[in-house]
Amino acid sequence: MSTGRLEAFSDGVFAIAITLLVLEIRLPEGWEEDLGGALLGLWPSYLAYVVTFLLVGMIWMNHHRMFHFIHRTDGLLLALNVLLLMDVAFLPFPTHVLAEALHADHGTQMAAVFYGLVLVIGGIFYNAVWWYSSSGHRHLGGHITPAEARALRFRWGMGPVLYLVATVIGAFSAIGALGFYVLLLVFYMFDMRP
């Protein structure tokens, strides 16, 4: 299979998963008495929506960059990419769990750990795609050198490590974990500038 079709299919799954996030936001029962209060009370849903939307956007941009360098596919690469997509498409659920826990103020640490672990697993699949494709320059084309490929291994390898840190923080404080994700996003945005 060409990488073109693989990318198009992956883009579709990313775009759909990111857009389904909004379906997890619902008006609570009894909003009729105070709609303003109900809308303000949904801040955990907005926060979880924004953080997950931007994290998935970031993963999508990196996925793009990765496939800019990958020129060939084979069965194992396809399988690893499907595992990555399976994790990304699952994200609306832990996002919902995190928002619900923050809203109910019950089980917030558990929810933050669950959310973090899903990101860690996704990060591992992401790196598996890159390690497999780049080891021995297996599926890479001419516009990346082996040294640059190794540098990206290190850089992208930091992803699951940082998500694991967020998970550990989440075991103590869900808000702390969310703050850490926001820091990651801000750092990534500055880093992204040429």
Add this chain to the structure above:
Amino acid sequence: MSTGRLEAFSDGVFAIAITLLVLEIRLPEGWEEDLGGALLGLWPSYLAYVVTFLLVGMIWMNHHRMFHFIHRTDGLLLALNVLLLMDVAFLPFPTHVLAEALHADHGTQMAAVFYGLVLVIGGIFYNAVWWYSSSGHRHLGGHITPAEARALRFRWGMGPVLYLVATVIGAFSAIGALGFYVLLLVFYMFDMRP
């Protein structure tokens, strides 16, 4: 990243967000006694569906036109576009809130203000993409002159201003705000003709 992939991803998010709007329309409890009445009683949902569908359609067409002129991307442009998509993908929720409030005849003004503010924020991100891309003709190609780019700045800059007007009207009357959106859409359609 090429603008081609960016546009394809954006198109995907626009198409999905626009199509998810229908999921917010639900038969009320007890419809079995009078289905005709229940279907007529859903007029706020139909109205909110039509207005939001056409507004998103209009934003999509403008987004297209904007990227017809933009020839290069960089990290900040990607980030600003992701923020715009985050706002567009959020629209099914304020649409649902507006329809629910009109149906319950409770909190309609609050719902119209919420709906309007989401549009204002989207308009600001939209204009940020254009200001950043067009300042100093940074990312524009040859088939638009600096004077034309400035004219579009003014024209598109009217978007969030008009949405703010709708928000203020909504603080007094949700139906008034919806009427204003319909006027905007009619005006835009005539304006669109060559």
Add this chain to the structure above:
Amino acid sequence: MSTGRLEAFSDGVFAIAITLLVLEIRLPEGWEEDLGGALLGLWPSYLAYVVTFLLVGMIWMNHHRMFHFIHRTDGLLLALNVLLLMDVAFLPFPTHVLAEALHADHGTQMAAVFYGLVLVIGGIFYNAVWWYSSSGHRHLGGHITPAEARALRFRWGMGPVLYLVATVIGAFSAIGALGFYVLLLVFYMFDMRP
């Protein structure tokens, strides 16, 4: 805008609307006592799913054929196409209403009329796109003659008429209307063969 992007966006809306239909099928309360009976009792949902899926598939194939002949777009053509998409994206709701009414055996005629009217309106928008594009050969290319374009006007013009017939049948019997849609689909499939 090129017709290429317009078609890609339209394809996206068709594909999403067709795939969202399944979300309207839900297990009823109390299924635990008799899952087999509950699954059989959902036959109205399956029937409405199959008929709507195939009707949307048919409209999508015709839409394709239409844009095979249309070579240019303008604002009014875009607007008419958005109105058509708005109708197509709305179809999951009348499909749900029809299945619910058949399941509850209440308001089935009203539901069939509602379903039929949404198809009639979609058929009118579809034909508006074609009449506008083909009048005076306005937006057509060289591989269709004016006489062929007129023949398609007549052929596609039958669509809303037949949907109106189904709506009238539905005012007497929802099952009768569904049978009529099945006949249309079978006829269309045979007609489609070279």
Add this chain to the structure above:
Amino acid sequence: MSTGRLEAFSDGVFAIAITLLVLEIRLPEGWEEDLGGALLGLWPSYLAYVVTFLLVGMIWMNHHRMFHFIHRTDGLLLALNVLLLMDVAFLPFPTHVLAEALHADHGTQMAAVFYGLVLVIGGIFYNAVWWYSSSGHRHLGGHITPAEARALRFRWGMGPVLYLVATVIGAFSAIGALGFYVLLLVFYMFDMRP
């Protein structure tokens, strides 16, 4: 219609159906008392999600390979492919039923049979597309020989047979059927390696 558009539309339906699976996973009532237990108790949903995601991913990869060989379409091929997509887009429902039955520990065998039958029907439509396209080399291009096409008939023809085996196993044990699907997936992944 070109096979390019047909593939793009099919890819869209596959990507959307696969991403909608997550919407079937919901927190149970009363999770506030023990979120950890509630998340663990959702194992049937996770299992059904993973198996269905990977099965659809596998069908999608095969679909791709099939259209790599098919060079032309006609009305009947389009119709058979729409029937296949109708089955794929339906899969979120039997997945939900299977997860619910495992969770409630009621009707698990019935749910496994229902799930299996939907796969069997999909497999039949899949093979119908291939038999029709490959009989007499009707729609195939030059880079596959008639002998290779016949080999694929046999290979892909095994699909619905194996799904039928899983359905029969499911009539005795839903967990047994799921184990059989996992075996199929593992076997397929190894088989896929060059």
